[in-house]
Amino acid sequence: MGGNKQRQLSRRNLLLSAGALGSTGLFAPHIAWSQDGKILKVRSYSDLQILDPAFRLSAPEGDIMRAIYAGLATNVPGDVWDWKAVSVESLEQLDELTVAFKLRDKIGFTDGFGQMTAEDVKFSIERVANPANESPYAGDWAALKEVEVKDTLSGLIHLKNAFAPLWTSTLPTTTCSILSKAAVEAAGGKIGAQPVAQSGQYILTEWTPKQRTILRRNPDWAYEPGGYDEIQIIPIEDPATAELGFEAGDLDHTWTAVSSISRLKENPPSGGVVLEKPSLAYVWLGINKDVAPFDNPNIRRAVQHAIDTESVVEAAYFGAATTSTGIIAPGLPGHRDKVLYGYDPDKARELLAAEGATDLSVTLDILNQSERLTAAQVVQANLADVGITCEIKQNDSGTFWTLGSKDGDYWDKLQLIIGRFSMEPDPSWATAWFVPEQIGVWNWERFDSQEFADLHAQGMVETDPAKRDEIYKQAQDIMEESGCYVFLTHEVTGVLHRDTVAPGLKPNGEPLLGDFKPV
Amino acid sequence: MGDCPILAYALKRLVLAIVIISVAMTLLFAMIYLIPGDPAKVALGPRATPEMVESLRVRMGLDQPIWVQFWRFYSGVWRGDLGIEVLSGRPVLTVVLEQLPYTLALIAGAISWSVALGIPLGCIAAIKRGGWVDRVVGIVSVAVIAVPSFVIAIYALLIFAVSLRWLPAIGAGEPGDLGDQLLHLILPSLAVGLGWVGYIARMVRASMLEVLEASHIRTARAFGLPENQITYSYALRIAILPTVTLLGVGVGQMLSSAVFAEIVFARPGIGKLVYDSILTRNYPLVTGSVLVTTAFFVFVNVIADLVIGALDPRVRSGFG
Numbered sequence: 001m002g003g004n005k006q007r008q009l010s011r012r013n014l015l016l017s018a019g020a021l022g023s024t025g026l027f028a029p030h031i032a033w034s035q036d037g038k039i040l041k042v043r044s045y046s047d048l049q050i051l052d053p054a055f056r057l058s059a060p061e062g063d064i065m066r067a068i069y070a071g072l073a074t075n076v077p078g079d080v081w082d083w084k085a086v087s088v089e090s091l092e093q094l095d096e097l098t099v100a101f102k103l104r105d106k107i108g109f110t111d112g113f114g115q116m117t118a119e120d121v122k123f124s125i126e127r128v129a130n131p132a133n134e135s136p137y138a139g140d141w142a143a144l145k146e147v148e149v150k151d152t153l154s155g156l157i158h159l160k161n162a163f164a165p166l167w168t169s170t171l172p173t174t175t176c177s178i179l180s181k182a183a184v185e186a187a188g189g190k191i192g193a194q195p196v197a198q199s200g201q202y203i204l205t206e207w208t209p210k211q212r213t214i215l216r217r218n219p220d221w222a223y224e225p226g227g228y229d230e231i232q233i234i235p236i237e238d239p240a241t242a243e244l245g246f247e248a249g250d251l252d253h254t255w256t257a258v259s260s261i262s263r264l265k266e267n268p269p270s271g272g273v274v275l276e277k278p279s280l281a282y283v284w285l286g287i288n289k290d291v292a293p294f295d296n297p298n299i300r301r302a303v304q305h306a307i308d309t310e311s312v313v314e315a316a317y318f319g320a321a322t323t324s325t326g327i328i329a330p331g332l333p334g335h336r337d338k339v340l341y342g343y344d345p346d347k348a349r350e351l352l353a354a355e356g357a358t359d360l361s362v363t364l365d366i367l368n369q370s371e372r373l374t375a376a377q378v379v380q381a382n383l384a385d386v387g388i389t390c391e392i393k394q395n396d397s398g399t400f401w402t403l404g405s406k407d408g409d410y411w412d413k414l415q416l417i418i419g420r421f422s423m424e425p426d427p428s429w430a431t432a433w434f435v436p437e438q439i440g441v442w443n444w445e446r447f448d449s450q451e452f453a454d455l456h457a458q459g460m461v462e463t464d465p466a467k468r469d470e471i472y473k474q475a476q477d478i479m480e481e482s483g484c485y486v487f488l489t490h491e492v493t494g495v496l497h498r499d500t501v502a503p504g505l506k507p508n509g510e511p512l513l514g515d516f517k518p519v
Numbered sequence: 520m521g522d523c524p525i526l527a528y529a530l531k532r533l534v535l536a537i538v539i540i541s542v543a544m545t546l547l548f549a550m551i552y553l554i555p556g557d558p559a560k561v562a563l564g565p566r567a568t569p570e571m572v573e574s575l576r577v578r579m580g581l582d583q584p585i586w587v588q589f590w591r592f593y594s595g596v597w598r599g600d601l602g603i604e605v606l607s608g609r610p611v612l613t614v615v616l617e618q619l620p621y622t623l624a625l626i627a628g629a630i631s632w633s634v635a636l637g638i639p640l641g642c643i644a645a646i647k648r649g650g651w652v653d654r655v656v657g658i659v660s661v662a663v664i665a666v667p668s669f670v671i672a673i674y675a676l677l678i679f680a681v682s683l684r685w686l687p688a689i690g691a692g693e694p695g696d697l698g699d700q701l702l703h704l705i706l707p708s709l710a711v712g713l714g715w716v717g718y719i720a721r722m723v724r725a726s727m728l729e730v731l732e733a734s735h736i737r738t739a740r741a742f743g744l745p746e747n748q749i750t751y752s753y754a755l756r757i758a759i760l761p762t763v764t765l766l767g768v769g770v771g772q773m774l775s776s777a778v779f780a781e782i783v784f785a786r787p788g789i790g791k792l793v794y795d796s797i798l799t800r801n802y803p804l805v806t807g808s809v810l811v812t813t814a815f816f817v818f819v820n821v822i823a824d825l826v827i828g829a830l831d832p833r834v835r836s837g838f839g
Contacts, residue, residue, distance in 0.1 A: 209614065209617050247688075396798055
């Protein structure tokens with residue numbers, strides 16, 4: 001009996017506790033801590049795994065590293081792609097092959113690793129560039145010859161050849177984060193999820209896996225301070241969850257789902273500001289030219305004419321995004337004004353009839369993501385309209401990203417695909433994946449043009465913006481002429497932030513944590 | 520052991536548990552290798568050269584024949600080594616054990632909801648058999664069983680977190696702050712446990728009706744014992760036994776519901792860890808986390824069986 005009584009009492013206690021907790025919630029509504037400029041809560045779409053600039057796996061890791069490791073330069077927040085100095089007093093291109101730098105004299109590393117020196121710059125840059133280290137970012141320094149140390153704070157970066165992306169997608173990126181040579185060597189050359197010797201505006205003080213990362217102001221940072229005492233970075237993969245978290249007051253800044261932008265703009269959450277930022281990413285319908293029936297150029301051309309890109313993009317992105325004319329976004333050299341082969345279903349039917357292709361059945365592989373599925377369904381309807389039956393095959397990310405690989409067994413069955421690549425603000429980033437060496441790697445359409453490859457190589461060393469513009473326009477013309485591509489959109493990035501926060505954002509909406517300020 | 524049938528029974532269950540875990544791991548290992556996708560390529564992303572992808576494949580041991588990988592994994596498990604998470608270089612066991620407490624707390628919370636609400640509702644429905652209370656409880660029970668947990672999660676979040684702002688929407692609470700962690704647990708555990716309120720209410724009602732007709736209850740009434748004492752001290756004690764079994768099996772279902780709750784409420788946890796690692800083909804993490812989850816599930820069921828034995832002399836007498 002005593003035992004029974006004990007159980008009843010426990011249950012009652014439990015109910016009472018639950019009630020008390022609920023009441024606590026009633027009287028403690030959530031507060032947007034950013035209002036007092038102390039704590040900023042931002043969402044990242046993935047948790048960190050590696051805090052090594054040479055081996056970073058995701059953009060959110062890069063965002064954190066920019067804040068905790070002072071780089072030579074970083075992007076300027078705003079609507080124009082530009083750079084500003086971080087750890088340098090001066091950074092100057094002396095000639096096509098030489099960049100001179102002089103470090104600020106009050107940049108120090110934590111954990112007793114002393115002042116940042118030119119030797120650290122040499123170590124950090126050459127560590128990325130050295131092929132023996134197998135950094136996936138070695139290409140950012142493809143043109144590096146060596147870094148010459150002049151004195152404690154000064155040095156020269158020598159290039160083997162002119163390198164156009166240097167000031168856009170190399171120097172201001174996480175690739176140019178400067179690490180302490182002594183600290184990395186002490187760590188055995190490898191950096192995991194715990195940072196080594198931090199030097200930025202903020203220092204990472206806590207990482208609770210899958211839950212949050214906390215950055216606090218670096219007390220030893222002698223220059224423009226970060227805007228908040230503390231930044232909490234909360235990994236939330238699903239943008240819809242993040243939007244709800246924002247509406248519930250648990251976040252101060254998040255990216256939104258593209259499909260939510262219209263709704264949020266019409267009815268923004270209380271105290272929330274919705275921004276639309278042009279994305280650099282590009283989405284396209286790819287056509288594998290080595291697989292029947294698309295080994296026939298006229299069938300490929302028919303598909304190009306069959307797709308109503310306006311409808312595809314309108315349906316998939318709820319009117320928030322616009323159609324694209326190529327793989328290079330507006331604002332970058334090489335952006336085209338129009339496509340060569342637009343929507344013309346009559347022309348598509350004509351081409352199909354001329355080829356005797358009356359009963360075609362094809363497959364379209366996509367990533368299992370809502371925007372992609374909607375786009376695929378409109379493509380399917382467009383193809384049906386010209387007499388082509390299209391089966392949509394959805395793939396999870398692990399499967400999708402290997403479909404066109406020459407090492408797999410599907411590349412010779414892959415027919416149509418909706419692809420999406422993100423990129424840095426230099427056109428060479430867009431063309432790099434479509435050269436012949438990339439066939440079966442990332443060039444799944446198996447588009448094979450030496451002329452295109454030559455133009456890509458030319459664009460890498462051409463520093464005259466007008467000439468680069470021509471080069472990349474011509475390169476995209478060749479892509480479209482091949483019949484392998486239907487360019488869909490560059491998408492758009494939705495940003496939701498508290499009106500008490502002035503977010504530091506790159507022109508494409510990616511966060512620059514060091515530039516977030518309280519209003 | 521012949522003198523202690525419960526110990527013999529426990530040992531039998533333990534051996535069976537090891538066999539179940541081994542079979543589950545073998546199936547899992549076979550299954551993940553049938554899924555298309557190259558973990559090295561997924562992990563390194565588009566910028567990696569084929570040489571780098573190959574190098575990572577070697578580091579992950581994926582260049583070895585499948586039986587070698589299988590043996591490495593199995594022999595490692597018996598040494599308590601679930602391998603290394605290749606990308607971050609952290610031990611898999613550490614990664615899994617970091618996430619496990621969040622899921623255990625979620626399931627404990629869900630069980631608390633289902634027991635705290637389901638048992639009283641089932642009892643009341645049985646006592647008020649045929650009346651309007653019984654009918655309402657019946658309708659509500661079936662309704663909460665029928666609605667998927669992720670729907671409950673989304674509505675709970677919209678109502679209590681977004682509209683009313685009574686409870687937090689995302690995360691697991693401030694580390695080290697038990698009160699905050701409990702607040703963060705209320706909505707997700709409700710989402711996972713609400714369906715089980717219905718199951719348990721139905722189960723308790725049915726058992727109670729059966730037990731209330733039993734001869735020993737009639738005898739108790741004949742002795743003039745108070746009705747509350749008969750119901751809660753004698754009838755419920757017997758009627759609750761199937762609920763323990765149900766909860767044991769239900770933990771598996773709750774683990775799968777936890778995946779949705781962890782995604783919707785952006786909570787850390789082992790369900791989400793498994794889901795993410797399958798998407799990224801992070802084989803060491805998939806196998807490690809599923810092994811721990813399977814072991815947990817089997818362990819809970821062994822405990823449930825032993826608890827039933829301890830509570831029910833009829834079951835206990837069958838141990839020998």
